[in-house]
Amino acid sequence: MEVCFYATLEPLVGQRRVELSLPPDATIRDLVEKLAEGWPGLREHLFEENGALSRRVNIFLGGRNVRWLRGLDTPVGEGESVDIFPPVAGG
């Protein structure tokens, strides 16, 4: 599956898009753990100290923030698009 990183997260990964393979019953938790393993600099942006999803990251599955789905327990499958942003606003 394709995962895209934006804004200040993109330089931490070094590229906009990465390809990942996940097991069929994977969740967002599996995804972010795999990302943190691959790019250790991401860990502090992805997790709070207690292991919860960090307030400093917004993960979108098919354009929906997983906070409004099932958070880290949201199922994610092959072929779905994942976009990861730091908090962003302006106007």
Next chain:
Amino acid sequence: MKLRDFGKSIAHVDLTSGNWQMEPAPADWVEKYIGARGLGVRYLLENGPEVDPLSPENRLCFMNGPLTGSEASMSGRWACVTKSPLTQTVTDSHQGGWAAARLRWAGFDGLVFDGRSETPVYAFIEDGEISLRDASEIWGQGIHATVEFFRERYGAKNLSVNAIGPAGENRVLYAAQVNEDDRAFGRGGTGAVAGSKNLKAIVIRAGQKKSDVPDSQAWKEVRRQALDTIRDEANITSPKKGGLSVYGTNVLMNITNTIGALGTRNSQLTAFGDGAETISGEYVEQNLLVNDPTCHACPVACKKEVEIKDGPWAGLRMESVEYEPAWSLGSNCDNANVASIAKIIDQCNDLGMDPIELGNAFSVWMEATEKGWVTEGDGLVWGDEAAMVALTEDIAVRAGVGDALAEGPARAAEKIGHPEIAMAVKGQAVAAYDPRGLKGMGLGYATSNRGACHLRAYVAAAELGVVPIESDPLAWQGKGELVKVFQDLHAFSDSLDLCKFSAFAEGAEEYARQYATAMGIAFEAEDVMLAGERIYNLERYFNNRAGVGRGSDTLPARFTDEPSTEAGSKGHVSELAPMLEEYYAAREWEEGVVPQAKLQALGIL
């Protein structure tokens, strides 16, 4: 510069007679309405809400806030407040840069212009004095040439020039005023009001002055606390680390595209696909960025100076490709070329126009052309950059089709018999947040006191997870109270006048501490919210008396009836009716009208 004397130095300038005098604002006005936006609206109310906006009877106020020009972070703001020719409501627009601070250092808290000069003039302000001087030789000139003219005449050091361009002179209904070449009073047509008064520019020369606060240690401490929150790496304002600081406002482009809240082709679609990337803040930062200029006392530096490297506009250096015009002139017009967007924004900075309204005028005309509603030869094709650039010039001088589009998208759509294709509320066009994908923003557009506006509420900060108050962007429940709270908080910060973006880090507590210490009064967070509510109700009272009342809080049917087309928000519409019901209950308003009892309870009457 004694901060506690704020409000005592308001200059009243009669453009008809050419005379001016200093008159302190009534003490209870300063107490109730704080400064900048709130105080300006009070001066407008005093003048009468029924006036014709482009007549000499309209009033044009430039108001600093009590913290403007001080050492407080993000305090380089002032408000221009007048009755809008675009919306017939009260409007306030804010500028960054240095002009506001220099007005304070020159010895003024605000300027109230009445009447109309017989001939073009500019106001020269220095050392507590104002003189109206002949502007005939620069009438008709663009803003860049006007700024250069004054720099040659008075020297560039310590000089700010706030000017109108040809659009203001020709009363384009969304004409802007611009200082330092690129910091605009953008929305609501304040430039047209200045043009109707033959006021070409306000030229201020003043060196920096320090604030005089008796309890200087406490003042230092509250400023440090506020600055710490701005610098906190968890906040988007964090210098060189947060998204707003690194990429500017256009850091938003990819996220609204992702969630299906990026209006495309006049909001017929809700995302721009791969086109968003090439007009995004990330693209600009990686390919065009040459400098990060900033405003007075601001460590964030969200302005981004760019240089176009190739193509027909190669060599253009300008600031900034902000998110709102990148949308209005970009996806909204099916244009994925950031170079042409930069070119048109720079034209707007020079001709003196609001690029949000301009982009919406283009997209109305493009949809009308697509549907065959425009006379052959007068049309505008989606994404035709060269035609957009040429038409921008025509609009500023009201030539050909430009004359109709100079009236704004709402009137242009009305003129061709299809008002439904104008994405506007109360005559002013929406900004870059589709209400089907960010539902609170839709309620904010509908209930804004200056016509559709993203900044009055800016609940996107909650809906996008930037501030601790998180809110599902696709849920309508709870948006009534949320929008009210944000509107009230921003009414206060706009009256201090701190930059809107301070609210991405600071809140009512930080605002209260700084205001209380600067003014030497007791003032708590709850007082911030009460003052903000009072100011918001004052504006609504003005509008009600101006004839903008029951039933005026609406959204275009496209947002309420036509489902979103793209992932993230696909299938959603704006549930405006139940959101409005919640909102009016929270406000204690009757269908958009403030009852007498509410006005009395807030001390407005």
